[in-house]
Amino acid sequence: MEEDYKNGSSYDEYYDNVYAAANDDDDDVDVDVDVDEEEYVDGLQEPEVETNRSLFSARPTCKVIRKKYLLAAQKEDLQRVMDLLSLKEHHARTLLIYYRWDVEKVFNVFADRGKEWLYSAAGLSVRSSKDLNSSHSSNEVTCQICFEDVSGNESTIMDCGHCFCNSCWTEHFIVKINEGQSRRITCMAHKCYSICDEEVIRRLVSVKHPDVVEKFDRFLLESYIEDNKRVKWCPSIPHCGNAIRVECDEYCEVECACGVQFCFSCSSEAHSPCSCLMWKLWTKKCQDESETVNWVTVNTKFCPKCYKPVEKNGGCNLVCCICGQPFCWLCGGATGKSHTGNTIQGHTCGQYKEGEVEDAECAKKQLFRYTHYYNQFKGHTDSLKLEAKLKDKLQEKIVILEAKSQQLKDFSWVTNGFNRLFRSRSILSYSYPFAYYVFGDDLFKNGMTQKERQIKQNLFEDQQQQLQANIEKLSMVLEEPFADWEEKDVLQTRMKIITLSGVTDNLCKKLYECIDNDLLAPLQEATHNIAPYRSMGVEKASELPQSLTRSKIGGQ
């Protein structure tokens, strides 16, 4: 195949080859590559009409919120609630913290249950300032916390109507803020769950403890991220300072402005088509098993004659190196060839005994199963790392091509091809832990019969293999020194890359369809939400609109 490329076989021949490769093992898989629409064929320029399945159409738009704009982003949501319910900012904040910054939810509860219900659920009591003044006399009152008599202006009445002295309020606020409860500081009265007015908190605490006020404001601001199911901190280390906001709370993967891609749902690395649970179990397993895998490595012994590593094959402890030297597995000493049930003739280390290992057979099978998936996963992850270096090399190629090219002006096919390779490789590597769990006993023990499982596993592995074959071809073509070739050969490489990209894109789609429709849909046992396949790759978060970021920042 490699030869074919270099010798410049005709496009048609090549295309047939690719096509055949894609269909190598299964004639049912049809790959819809329309050569006439080559602009779309690599899947990177999106066709106008999206695929009809929701699997591919889900397109949560996400925004990156830089730390300095956090306040502006929060204000935007506050403003919507303030406008709708004619509330002050701190009241709106109380509502939004309670409803986890879900503005739609606040609107819906308001529409369904009315203002009173909406407010009382969130511990919000809104009194007009007139009420407050009339009930707040300037007479002396006894504070029910410290039992001291204080004048009216040394005490404060909260929205709920409870009145205590200012120094008690202050102490209470400081204790709560230091406990990290800034978001919901309730009244001091027993069984009064009304949230204290944040302006009063600021005013009273700032008298003696401006640093605590700062802490309070920081907590309130961070609540916008920590209590908000649509906003998450970017998990980059060291932290880039950004947060990401998604418009719909779907399972999706996002790319922060700092370049880190992550699963929005669990904040770990992007791991589709693994579900979050599978990925969590898998990373845990990889940690736990590293010992055991080591054990396997340790249990490769070296031949006492030629020093080649020898793996044990079968239960018998008399092993034989390819050089022909037999030796005792247990002590590693050279022996003769004949043995009985429990001795090797002429060998006296005393450890040899046949059959003992059989108990461990089952555990070993499990371990080998894991090792198989792990090696596949690891292999593709490693390739991914190597291929990441390809990016710079390709950039150089583009520069060379741009300088000498006559006909070709647009070299986006190089970068597109690279992106396709990178994306598909990553999907392929994460498809192994997925397969480990879907066809294993850990999560879906009773999900399918043994026979069903076998059929589905064959189907899935078939798809993985087709995908892998195309990825390897794409990788190979991209690595070729096509920048040094004549233009007609470059044109041909371009065709190959575009076609292979398209085929690969389609195979990825099919893999996800198989996962969604054939594998997960019939399983009842757990809800596994998988970030949908995006032909364009993980969505890059866009910056918040300028209008928003220009609005007032820095609240204090």
Add this chain to the structure above:
Amino acid sequence: MVDLARVQKELQECNRDVEVSGIRVSPKADSLTNLVGTIPGPLGTPYEGGTFKIDITLPDGYPFEPPKMRFATKVWHPNISSQSGAICLDILKDQWSPALTLKTALLSVQALLSAPEPDDPQDAVVAQQYIREQNTFVNTARYWTEAFAKTSSLGVEEKVQKLVEMGFPEDIVRSTLEAVGGDENLALEKLCSA
């Protein structure tokens, strides 16, 4: 810093109507942050007739943080550890309010004795017994009350006698015994630390 002025007032307030409530709070030694509360076992419960001592430690943030309370008297109750005396009661945790006092907290503890909440147990063994074998539970609780919560059956004069024999002046013994509500052990503790 514990608001000592408030604690002082609380103690006065509480001990003023001790005849009515039966709830008593007194300082352990001289510090106002380590106290002992006593509550009578509620009538009509297996705890009736017992006097239960509760160790109280006031955290620095008191009254803005809840007091720490622990039964010093062994008690058989689903929400109280039979080992450590730890109490599972919401107002001693997140439902605490600075508007509550040691007395109201002790009243809540007393109410807990009358109305166990086996669904939120502190002592799983006791809770299981409470749910499955009411009779055994009542008998055990009653037995524990007899064994641990009834201060010695000595009369006042006998207590005075005993303490005087230990070398304390009679008038001081009498006033101390009175101050701690007749508990000879508490009185001894106080006399020794004086």
